[in-house]
Amino acid sequence: MTSDFSGQEPEATSFLYPFIESEETDATSLLDDLAASARGKATESARLQRESLDEYAAGLTAAGTAMAQRFLRGGRLYTLGNGGSSTDAATLASLFSRPARGRPVAAWSLAADEAVVTALGTDVGFDLIFKRQIIAHARDRDVAIALSTSGNSEDLMTAITEAKQRGLLTIGFSGHDGGRMAAADDLDFCWTVHSQSIHRIQESHAMLGYRLWSVTQEHMARPLTGASA
Amino acid sequence: MTAIVPPPSGPFVDEGLSADLAAAALDLARRFHDGATLWVISPQWEPHAHHVAVEFVHPVIVGKRALPSVALVEPDPVAQARVATSPGDLLLAVASADQPAVVDAMRRAPAWGAVTLWIGSGRRPPAGAANHVLWIDSDDPMVPATGRFVLMYHLLWELTHVCFEHPGLLKPREQDCTDESCITCGDEGRLGEIVLEPGDVAGQALIRTAKGEEWVDTSLLDPSIPIRANDLVLVHAGAAISRLEEALR
Secondary structure, eight states: OOOOOOGGGGGGGGOOOOOOGGGGOOOOHHHHHHHHHHHHHHHHHHHHHHHHHHHHHHHHHHHHHHHHHHHHTTTTTEEETTTTHHHHHHHHHHHHHOOOSSSOOOOTTSSSOOHHHHHHHTOGGGGTHHHHHHHHHHHHOOOOEEESSSSSOOOHHHHHHHHHHHTEEEEEEEEETTTHHTTOOOEEEEEEEEEOOOOOOOOHHHHHHHHHHHHHHHHHTSSTHHHHH | OOOOOOOOOOOOOOOOHHHHHHHHHHHHHHHHHTOOOOEEEOOSHHHHHHHHHOOOOOOOOTTTTTOOEEOOOOOOOHEEEHOOOTTEEEEESSSSSSOHHHHHHHHHHHHHHHHEEEESSSOOOOOTTTSEEEEEOOOTTTGTTTHHHHHHHHHHHHHHHHHHOGGTSSSOOOOOOOOTTTTTTSOEEEEEEEEEEESTTTTTTEETTTTTEEEEOTTSSSSSSSSOOOOOOOOOEEEEEEOOOOOOO
């Protein structure tokens, strides 16, 4: 295995260690610093989650209510994302399809099937891996949720446009400044997590998805009579 | 009107967990430095296994080195981990303490020579169940979907890369095994897993331990119980001296 330390960007913590690093032998101060760093980042993760929930409370309630109505009409949820966000999309789909409590509904990640993804990627291009699946699967009572920390992924944008044209409820989870998703007319709801850290954005995306699921469950548990909302 | 559960108000990572994360990250960095691969299992929540793997293989911060990590998501993660793992590798589970395949894999990992990490929530695994237990003490079954596990392995990745800036601390340690008097590597009763059952040569079985594969004498074991591949035994001085109860079978 190669050990190329010279290619590393030094982190801001380096100045804390005023000895020659290759001769460093006592890990105590490093461990203390790592632990403090972990607590600081975790505090920021929690703060950003709370702030995002507060900022988008009204939209989450409206979107969750609309999703519940679609599920009650037999609608399905498709989740979309690339890289780490594809795994968060899969976690979100699982939350809807096999929750630890509450009612399961049909939901899956459009990145989950490697045969479909690689077939589309090699034959029609990576930018169309999600759009072509929307064309194949979508009915007008369905829901599509796209997760992107930049809000700029082309494969998500083309799929969202297609989904909107087909009558789906479209929801975007974005980050940084919101990117193209924040300005997209094809998204019924778009929630941008205001952070420069991809990690912290993903952690807040998970919490927004969890709140969305909670609202959906709440509405699906109500008797239909009198529930005109 | 909506009774939505709020996020917990306490710190996501307290003093104890932060110390656990720091120790795990340094160990992870040292093992990667020595050539380890990080294998990840999460039978209940496979996307978490994939997220850990993509985190290490394709870092979100440009310039950070790509590290070998693979999600093992086949129907039998124990069988997959057994064949994947080499001595010195890392095995990370994201799972509850009662997930049977993970309990089994963690129990066998010492015979495979793997260093183990276990991320989860709810009831904790018993003491010593893994080398590093990174635990969220919450009974809420929804924790795995709220970003708390994602935070945990994000922190593990971030801290591991900080350790790479301290090459002096990644070198072999003095307390590590350097001579034959080391108790860990001495013949004090090492965990072994049967690879080949005893055949023609009376009582000799091929087993794997943290040191690799070796032929051992099994004539001391109770002859009324057949010796089967993947049985766990204790090895001392070239002989299998006892079986571990196969309580999970």
